Amino acid sequence: MPLGTLDRSPPPFFKQGPSALSKLMFFSALSLFLMVADTRFRITQPVRAALATALYPVQWLALQPVRAVQGGGEYFTTLNQAKVASEEAGRKLALQSLRAGQVEQLSQENTRLRKLLGLREQLATPVMAAEVLYDAADPYTRKVIIDKGMAQGVDLGSPVLDESGVLGQVTRVHPLVSEVTLLIDRDLAIPVLNVRTGARSVAYGDSATSGSGLELRFMGSNSDVQQGDLLTTSGVDGVYPPGLPVAKISRIERRAESAFAKIFCTPQALVTGARHVIVVKPGTGQIPPRPEADAPEAAPKKKGASK
Structure with missing residues (x-):
């Protein structure tokens, strides 16, 4: 067969339809038409809504693993x-509680110091401020240690007061600290005066080991004492200045078989929690010395005695 007679067109099986250029022009025109129509008439809005509704379950299922992670x-x-x-809140709460406790303590301390200064102004004798360091390590006595001693001029026997009244007496002096025996110690006694009646007596520390009060001893069962009477220092001993609050009578026991009444008192000073105190110069230095007794005259010689 001659070559010129061959059919050069592709067989029907390999025919591709319209050309690529035709397809490009058609779909470009369709895209422009749809964009203009959607912009002007929003014809694709229902289609979008339908597709979004149909695809929502698929999207929800696809997002679940991501959301879980x-x-x-x-x-x-x-x-x-x-x-x-929570830890920060607990720390702040503890800090606030600590600050609140410090504020309360400082407020009480400020009140006590003001009262102490007021009491200091009332005293005519020289005084010295001191701070209680700790309780003495002796379970059978009631003593405290203050931060003033010989170097600061503390004298043995000096009265010690807090903002409410007499706290005790200096019974031992060291170079830098001093030991103060409290009123409630069983070995301490203090002359007192009943403000209501003017009767003088002596108050002793409670004899019990754990006692925290005072006792008026050797007071007759018919003595004029009442519950609530205020006892102050009488000043007759020359150690304590007169008029300082000491205690109040809290209980009276009158017994028919005894000639003396048992009178118990509550100290005015804070004997179990004093922090700041003042040390008063003892009044013994202000008392004039006892006059010396006259020397006895020489006995006359008897007559007839040998010369």
Whole structure:
């Protein structure tokens, strides 16, 4: 067969339809038409709504693993943040509680210091401010240690007061500290005066080991004493200045078989919690010395005595 007689067109099986250029022009025109129509008439809005509604379950299922991972991470992050916030809140609460306690303590201390300064102004004798360091390590006595001693001029026997009244007496002096025996110690006694009646007596520390009061001894059962009577220092001993509050009578026991009444008193001073005190110069230095007794005259010689 001659070559010129061959059919050069592709067989029907390999025919591709319209050309690529035709397809490009058609779909470009269609795209422009749809964009203009959607912009002007919003004809694709229902289609979009329908497709979004149909695809929502698929999107929801596809997002669940991602949300689970994100939720787990947020849970642990939130738990850690909550733990840190709880610890910070607890720390701040403890700090605020500590500050509140310090404010309350400082307020009470300020009130006591003001009262102490007022009491200091009332005293005509020299005084010295001191601070209680600690209780003496002796379970059978009631003593405290203050931060003033010989170097500061503390004398043995000096009365010690707090803002409410007489606290005790200096019974031992060291170079830098001093030992103060409290009123409630069983070995301490103080002359007192009943403000209501003017009767003088002596108050002794409670004889019990754990006692925290005073006792008026050797007072007759018919003595004029009443519950609530205020006892102050009488000043007759020359140690304590007169008029300082000592105690109030809290209980009276009158017994028919005894000639003396048992009278118990409550100290006015804060004997179990004093912090700041003042040390008063003892009044013994202000008392004039006892006059010396006259020397006895020489006995006359008897008559007839040998010369």
